[in-house]
Amino acid sequence: MMVYLQQAFYLIVVLGLLIFIHELGHFLAAKAFGVRVEVFSLGFGARLFGFRRGPTEYRVAVIPLGGYVRMAGEMFDTVVEPEPDHFTAKPRWQRVVVYLAGPAMNVLLALVLWFGLLLGGMAVRVTDEGPPVVASVLPGSAAERAGIVPGDRIVAVDGTPLRDTGQFQELVMLSGGRELIYRVRRGSEELEIPVVPDVHPIHGVGIDGIVPRVTVTVESVVDGGPAAQAGVRPGDRLLLVGGRPVSDARSVTEVIREHAGEPVDLVVEREGRRIELVAVPRVDPDGVPRIGVTLGLPVRRVEGVADAARQTLVMAREQLLLTVRLVSGLVRMAVSPKVLSGPLEIARVTQEFASHGLFAFAYTLALISFQLGLFNLLPIPVLDGGHIVILLAEMIGRRELPRTVKERLLQVGLALILLMAILVLSLDVYKRILIESAPSGEPAQVEQPERAPATP
Incomplete structure (x- = not known):
């Protein structure tokens, strides 16, 4: 509850504030062009309290979801001949500005x-530049069914060249249930593979099950933990863990969990320099080996x-x-x-x-x-x-x-x-x-x- x-x-705060800001734009533009504003209301429904200044009544209403502006002589005013300060008496370009405000x-x-x-x-x-490389494929996903494998480089989708991972994910997100042609570079071969992204059951976006290879950085280090003792610092880029290239945070976790209590070689990049370190994972109270870092992206x-x-x-x-x-x-x-x-x-x-x-x-x-x-x-x-x-x-x-x-x-x-x-x-x-x-x-x-x- x-x-x-x-x-x-939060709904009242957000919608109330944003609709009020919206109506304030109409109000300020109308005033600037000499349009008579009869009511500027914070909220809807019955009036709670307010005051009048000039031709405008400023009021607070009972329903706090936004507000409204009522201008004299709006589109369907019954006045046959609008007065000079009526909205419809103003030049059309000014009315466009009022609506746009x-x-x-x-x-x-x-x-x-x-x-x-x-x-x-x-x-x-900071987005990794260049076409995305597949780090892993989720079991049972659209990409797995289509035959996408780790190491594949996706260079284009439906003929659109890919400049980075973000562009690729957006194309997939907006294509749930629709066939896409992935142009894939696999070794010396270049293949065209049809993939039909699944539709997320709740959010409706397309998901293909591809986890792209990304640069993994250290966001924070636990004081006194194995990583801190090894010399790992926040901001370090992980290049190798246990001799394996780091393709995503999951690949780091897998290696750490395989080496509980055993030394693990780490290769990091720091300020353009390659540094070799050694950490010994400790088993936490939940029985999970950890080195005491939080991982993120650049x-x-x-x-x-x-x-x-x-x-x-x-x-x-x-x-x-x-x-x-x-x-x-x-x-x-x-x-x-x-x-x-x-x-x-x-x-x-x-x-x-x-x-x-x-x-x-x-x-x-x-x-x-x-x-x-x-x-x-x-x-x-x-x-x-x-x-x-x-x-x-x-x-x-x-x-x-x-x-x-x-x-x-x-x-x-x-x-x-x-x-x-x-x-x-x-x-x-x-x-x-x-x-x-x-x-x-x-x-x-x-x-x-x-x-x-x-x-x-």
């Missing part, structure tokens, strides 16, 4: 949060304001491109609608990330804000993007669309949004049932290289 209360709290504020909030987090020390993942921290600004734009670009590809896949029915998240999933994910600290919560808030801004730009009547498209059509045609046409468009848009809301809420409930009915809270997922699977 406490978890549900926490999730409800809401999503822009959400995007701006995301950029500001990311920028602040980077300056505050948030680490940035990261870096930004160097100054300019670097933080550049990295912020890189993150925004990546999210924008991913969203465009995701929406395109949904429209073409090439991506499962299970990838969508509604309020229940937002509450669960936000509460989970908030449990990891302020940085994780702020990053999640930025991500949701960015996605909310992009969602509102979709060309669906009722959404800001739909209103903008109508105004642009009038600007190009140099005439007003008939009122009845606008009404029908908004009715269609409202129906689409309602259907989408029903679908997303239904999927949220479905996911919640599956997650809570699983023995460990959630079905096992394919390991992602962004996280080390073990702490040897």
Whole structure:
């Protein structure tokens, strides 16, 4: 019960804040163009308290999920001749800016949060360059069924050359249940292997069961542990363990567990130098041999304001491109609608990330804000993007669309949004049932290289 209360709290905080920021954008733009704003409400429903300043009533309402702005002379105002400070009396380009200001504020909030987090020390993942190499293949997975084996280098998918592991994983994620052609380099041969990624039962993303080879680094070292005694330091890159090349964190764990109480040779890279060390794994109270390190992937921290600004734009670009590809896949029915998240999933994910600290919560808030801004730009009547498209059509045609046409468009848009809301809420409930009915809270997922699977 406490978890549900926490999730409800975070849902109110997140959606309330983000929708308020969105409406604040509309409010500021309307005021800048001299539009009379009659109500600026924090929350929905019955008025709790407030005050009036000039023509605007500022109020706090009973339902704390966002807010709204009511402008004089909006699209279907009954006034025949709009007054000079009415919204519809303003030039169309100004009305476009007013509609655009809401999503822009959400995007701006995301950029500001990311920028602040980077300056505050948030680490940035350093991606291994080049086509991914298969470290291991999960038993029973799509890749195993297709004949992919460890050591294969995947150079292209469906004719698209691969520049890094992240690009490969995104292509797989957006292709669940659809056949992909992997161009594989195996020794001196180059093969084309068809693979049909499975669809994750909860999240709807494609999973092929490939664990790519990645650079493994030491995130932390336990004081007094075998690794510390051997001279291992945080930031070291593991090259060899027990004479075997390190392909992922699992490969390190396997070697350590085979050598309980026996010396294990370690070769690490530190500041460009190769260093040979020896550690003797100890068996912990659970009977598991460990050397006392936490493993992760290479990261870096930004160097100054300019670097933080550049990295912020890189993150925004990546999210924008991913969203465009995701929406395109949904429209073409090439991506499962299970990838969508509604309020229940937002509450669960936000509460989970908030449990990891302020940085994780702020990053999640930025991500949701960015996605909310992009969602509102979709060309669906009722959404800001739909209103903008109508105004642009009038600007190009140099005439007003008939009122009845606008009404029908908004009715269609409202129906689409309602259907989408029903679908997303239904999927949220479905996911919640599956997650809570699983023995460990959630079905096992394919390991992602962004996280080390073990702490040897």
